[in-house]
C-alpha cells in the first residue's frame with residue numbers, strides 16, 4: 726500500500742487546485758474505477774475529491790492524484806491509500 730502526503734507547497738501543484746471534484750473525475754476516467762468511499766486506510770468518508778499528493782519517500786517531486794474524502798484531503802500527516810496513484814501530469 727503506498728504511503729502519501731498531501732501537497733501543501735503551491736509551487737508543486739502545477740497551477741491546479743490541491744484537491745477538487747474535477748481531479749476526481751479525471752482520476753476515474755483514467756483508471757476506469759468509480760470508488761464509493763475514501764481510499765485512505767481506515768477511512769470510509771464518502772465526500773470524495775481528487776487530491777494531489779507526493780510519496781514522501783520518493784526523491785523526485787512527482788505529484789499524483791488519489792481519491793479521498795475532503796477531510797483526508799486536508800490532512801497534514803502521511804497516510805496509506807489503497808488506490809492507484811496516477812501522475813497528475815497524465816490526467
Ligand SMILES: [Zn+2]
Nearest residue numbers: 763768794797
Ligand atoms: Zn478519508
